Amino acid sequence: TSPPLQTDRDLSIRNDTTEQPWLYWSNYAMSNGGGVASSTTHLLDFLEEPIPGVGTYDDFHTIDWVREKCKDRERHRKINSKKKESAWEFTKSLYDAWSGWLVVTLTGLASGALAGLIDIAADWMNDLKEGVCLSAMWFNHEQCCWTSNETTFAERDKCPQWKSWAELILGQAEGPGSYIMNYFMYIYWALSFAFLAVCLVKVFAPYACGSGIPEIKTILSGFIIRGYLGKWTLMIKTITLVLAVASGLSLGKEGPLVHVACCCGNIFSYLFPKYSKNEVLSAASAAGVSVAFGAPIGGVLFSLEEVSYYFPLKTLWRSFFAALVAAFVLRSINPFGNSRLVLFYVEYHTPWYLFELIPFILLGVFGGLWGAFFIRANIAWCRRRKSTRFGKYPVLEVILVAAITAVVAFPNPYTRQNTSELIKELFTDCGPLESSQLCQYRSQMNGSKAFTDNPNRPAGPGVYSAMWQLCLALIFKIIMTIFTFGLKVPSGLFIPSMAIGAIAGRIVGIAVEQLAYYHHDWFLFKEWCEVGADCITPGLYAMVGAAACLGGVTRMTVSLVVIVFELTGGLEYIVPLMAAVMTSKWVGDAFGREGIYEAHIRLNGYPFLDAKEEFTHTTLAREVMRPRRSDPPLAVLTQDDLTVEELQSVINETSYNGFPVIVSKESQRLVGFALRRDITIAIENARRKQEGIMLNSRVYFTQHAPTLPADSPRPLKLRSILDMSPFTVTDHTPMEIVVDIFRKLGLRQCLVTHNGRLLGIITKKDILRHMAQMANQDPESIMFN
């Protein structure tokens, strides 16, 4: 008799996943040696020799953080106690104490170096779509023209060394023929890169697709996905990220950089015996964001706010260190050639005025609406991809999206250029040296197109055409981003979201600027915006818009503001940023509280217990626990009157991951908890090594063997695999407390008692199912265990 779910079957997990064609659970990536926990000794019983294999986890199982932490401390204590024995042991203890720092340093170094490589390679390949540097193939457009002496500052993009494809192939730089040739080559390269990227991902490392942040969140919450952070994933993700960015798809490299950094952290942590993966991964996330934006403090806060599950103070310090090392390495590599750490360095010179809060808050509303819309649309599209046959042709899908993107993007200069460059241009304030179309204001002095120092400007024809192009770019980006995020290539969401916000913000900024120029005697502008005064900075609006849109999508708050604050380096603009980000979050939350990462976690059915979401129902533990009233009784083991045969039949007939051990069937008093995997391994081990263990051998979990008849076979002692301190709650405990315990302690399961008698069990999955039920969602959407 197999009662319904108590903790889940190993088998049912594999079945679940093979139904999803795109998850590749049992694929190549599983054999590449990655994994989250593989400590091999069970430490709660110090007297007996550990049985090899006891205490490890299966793939797609949940980690019991409390036990893991105990194991780690035990290892640490062992090393420490031997410290004084010899110089060698002392060195070992020193090494142990420093290995945590060493790992985060190495992670920081590797993340910084990889980020630099990716930046340089992506820049070069991106420019390859347009042309090639004849003097040195390996130079990108900008570097190619640095060495040229013939170009003036205003035309610094044009130099004889750099040849567009039309010039190379047709020998002519102007005219419709060369335009079509360039157009064709642009599409050709975009498709080639996209095709290469998706093929590499599909063949070598399926886990390399997507942004990786939802999975990293899940892994940090204590779920094992072997190979997700392995060396193959790292290698393929690094290569395909370059290709995906260069292909011109509407995606960014920030999320994947976090994944890359976490892979580095995971791989380095294998070099050290110390169990501190959780810490290393938190630090690696910080390093990833740090190099993505050049914002180390923002990276730490991102890791704290968005990624990490437990964030002890030691981790804070190490995360900061990793973020800093990574940022430092990146600055030394200097991929942008401007010796600036940050991606979009801007400096504004005018303060903002109180009235401007109105457009800033409007941008916040736009960001919130965009975030809510994007999450719904993207999730609906991803669900369709999972559920219909369409999802079976990922390569075709990528090619299709890349082709549409390339075809539509080329004619519009704002979509043709690199998205990061677009954001940078939108952020930048118009100065006298700025040659951008966005800065073609009519001079007040003589009506010519020349620039003047007078900053309050009526828009010229360049600005008007730029506005139209920006509007088209906005619509294009909005549509393409929805279809791009979730493709089987590495894809980040930060840059596209920021681009959308920056475009909207710049449009609003220019509109307000023109309004202030033509109506400077309005009561709104009268006091602070005189004729000839520089009172509106459209670049600031772009920045606020970018923050608002990113906030709407990810629902990050403080970390986002800090990241953007680090970009500009001025406390001056924190208030506008906060106003916009808060509005964006509140507007977004009104349509649904999940950020995009949580939504994708739910879509994939990962067992992720969100630390942010509050449990607000009044249910008690007894209403959530298994078995329910209609269920068969709980499968339990008694402490000293089972035989090996009976034990094996319990294990074979049920599929639970663990069994409570009780004193006797009558008293139902709880003794401990034994894991299925450990029992199986222990019986196997005993059969091989201990003589006299037969099918009718008595199994006992007690300290001393029970008194047996003289002719009975040698009993099997299993106390060493018994967890004698299982967590228990009473049946009257409110679920909000139970959820709190699971979250804060990182439990895998918890036993329920009533007046000292064992009543049932609650697993993480039970809680997630219950929460889904309370939110009127399908409880069966939570998979794995």
Add this chain to the structure above:
Amino acid sequence: TSPPLQTDRDLSIRNDTTEQPWLYWSNYAMSNGGGVASSTTHLLDFLEEPIPGVGTYDDFHTIDWVREKCKDRERHRKINSKKKESAWEFTKSLYDAWSGWLVVTLTGLASGALAGLIDIAADWMNDLKEGVCLSAMWFNHEQCCWTSNETTFAERDKCPQWKSWAELILGQAEGPGSYIMNYFMYIYWALSFAFLAVCLVKVFAPYACGSGIPEIKTILSGFIIRGYLGKWTLMIKTITLVLAVASGLSLGKEGPLVHVACCCGNIFSYLFPKYSKNEVLSAASAAGVSVAFGAPIGGVLFSLEEVSYYFPLKTLWRSFFAALVAAFVLRSINPFGNSRLVLFYVEYHTPWYLFELIPFILLGVFGGLWGAFFIRANIAWCRRRKSTRFGKYPVLEVILVAAITAVVAFPNPYTRQNTSELIKELFTDCGPLESSQLCQYRSQMNGSKAFTDNPNRPAGPGVYSAMWQLCLALIFKIIMTIFTFGLKVPSGLFIPSMAIGAIAGRIVGIAVEQLAYYHHDWFLFKEWCEVGADCITPGLYAMVGAAACLGGVTRMTVSLVVIVFELTGGLEYIVPLMAAVMTSKWVGDAFGREGIYEAHIRLNGYPFLDAKEEFTHTTLAREVMRPRRSDPPLAVLTQDDLTVEELQSVINETSYNGFPVIVSKESQRLVGFALRRDITIAIENARRKQEGIMLNSRVYFTQHAPTLPADSPRPLKLRSILDMSPFTVTDHTPMEIVVDIFRKLGLRQCLVTHNGRLLGIITKKDILRHMAQMANQDPESIMFN
């Protein structure tokens, strides 16, 4: 028979404290209405009417955070469920949802305003020691001379409106007579201010003394000190802080500003029914540091790293908001008159070189040594003050220290001036406009004292005399700070520590600078420090030294670096700062892991379970729980066979704060936990309101009344006060897990079971005592409960 400590006596607490003359526990401050938790309804039983008073706490008791959170959620749910009933209820729910934000906004506003007031008043009173502004009494020295047209930029401190006391009284500005007059007036004012401060503190609000951070940490960890955050403390602390700073004692206003902000937060949170004190206090700490340094992000990280016990993400966001509002208000008040937010705004223009890491790390070593030395010396002095008769004359002590400080400080210009100004001067790089003695370099051109643009400079006589004075100031500050921190006036430690570090740093910086000047052909300097190049910035050394010393004393890490980073606004110098702060922390930790705040918490015996310190021993729960083997059995209540008389005798004979309720003496199976206070109130209440309750009435905790003989009196039902979900662990649970549970969930006590039978109880105090014992400290040093 009263068995030894299980949970502590109310009485013994009062006894403990009255032995400490300076703790004033039963003094005026207790009656001023402050306090931490006073929610009045017990919510675990929804069916019965709540008994008034049940669920509240006594003074100096520990809060059970889990219950408090449940209460808060229940209240929230109630309001939410009524939301749709009427427009009024809807408004109430909206108000409830926003009240958290409102409280932190008000807290931020109030903290900013008070900080501005304190800054202005302290500046004015500080200058009063030197002289007075004749044209307008309420101007400080700087403001007085703003209006003067006669002064040149170089002599901007001297103007006819500002009269020193000698000029006013003797009518002469120069000469030994006037020097003595000024000296005398300086001492007179310093003593007056100090006397006033200590008297105000002693008479009106004893809790206003010290920095307040140890107590706030303890309160946030869940301990009730009524009145510590009350309105009297706020008022007196604000006034006496100004006096103490102006008296010239070696103390700062940063720690007390955190206390002031927390008082504001606490008072405002009384205006709202919402229970969110923990959150509000965390936010208030952030606001306090934010206004102390003008570093909002640093404030949030300080609150996270140093002050807060639980730091959920909601708190992060609200803390950031409060910090920002406070900083904004302070900037609007503009107390420093430079429209800068930060206390020590500096800008450096030269990068640092790798070789300079050596002096930076040396400064870190100095900081660590100073921190370790200071903590030991200060704690030893404070312990002496507590234990000897000397501590009974606090006013005399303050006067004495103030007199010594004033007498020694006046002759040395670096100790005479305001410490903040000293730090600012030390941080500032020498520019052509700098008139400070520290910048009197000999020009390379003509040997005159005139300044040149050439920044690589041989030191002039001014620099040499400044070096001597700085050395004397360093020794003076080190000695005086040890005796000052712990005096019965408000006193922060940040500014003195930073001053010591800045002095040491500047000395090292000038030494390195001169070394580089005279030996610029050494291999160390050869590559990057050519003749005539500006390669060493002594101001940067001062900043690094300040961070290192503050780090050594407080053992803060990330927040400290971020605070200093916000001061300079450049990512460039984070690496030197981190190198110094990390070195300082490691060196300090080698001498003892406690920071000054933890050391003071331990000195005062507060029941504070540090979240940072790791529990590294292998003890099990059964070794820590009470009763021990030699103790009498645990005092328990049975669920349905006690009479009111028996219950009362159990309560009267023992002094525990709570009693486990079991099924029967034989089975020892646990039903729940009832608090002493709740039982007493419930019996009182029943006697007054319910008829027929007699001494031989049966008391039952079960759902249904037991079957009783017909003639027995009416039974007393106490289920409503029974906590039916007490936390339990098994006796085999490792203490490291138990400590983790207590920390993360904020428990007050936890019951210990073995195979389903109740065995004993572990309270927070038991854990603290056990930890003290393991660390070879006196377990009886932990007081209260």
